[in-house]
Amino acid sequence: MFYTDCIRILSHLLGPNSNTRANIAIALALILIGAWFLAVQFVPALRAWTLNDVTWPLAVIGVGVLLAVVGLLSWTPGLLVPACIIGGIGGLLYWQNNTGNWESWAYAWTLIPGFVGVGVLLSELLAGRVRQAVSSGGVLIIISLVMFLIFSSFLGGPSILGNYWPVLLILLGLILLAQVLFRPR
Secondary structure (H helix, E strand, O other), X not given: OHHHHHHHHHHHHHOOOOHHHHXXXXXXXHHHHHHHHHHHHHOXXXXXXXXXXXXXXXXXXXXXXXXXXXXXXXXXXXXXXXXXXXXXXXXXXXXXHHHOOHHHHHHHHHXXXXXXXXXXXXXXXXXXXXXXXXXXXXXXXXXXXXHHHHHHHHOOOOOOOXXXXXXXXHXXXXXXXXXXXXXXX
16 A cells, blocks of 8 residues: 555656656665665664764655665656755754754744755756756845845854845846846747
């Protein structure tokens, strides 16, 4: 039941008539996960490292990496979007866990659209659509970085702009206006 549900979901994600690619993706994921757990069982140092309180966010990063590997090996670039989101959130969790700066979630969430942008950028580049990659992914990355700088300025994060953070809003508005006015018809 679980296996057929996974096939159905992956087939939907990978496109029509892609049961073979879905089977390959699931097989690769199972092989990689099984190899990891087997290594943890038989390598005492690896077991101690995985049970360490500092490394738990690496499991989240690992899921992102696993999705990216499966997406690349089964040539489904669309899987890079959730891979970047999960891996990016795992990276944030790793940084926060190591620094103890959990209150940074007040503004760190603004990086999530940037993770989406990185995934879209990579996915479109692998599909051979460079213009679409830059326009779709790049815009999300820029918006995410601008939001991060603005929110971190007044929520206690790194404030490189000081009192001048509203300038970012003005610049973002000018960029969006220029895109609308100078877009080829």
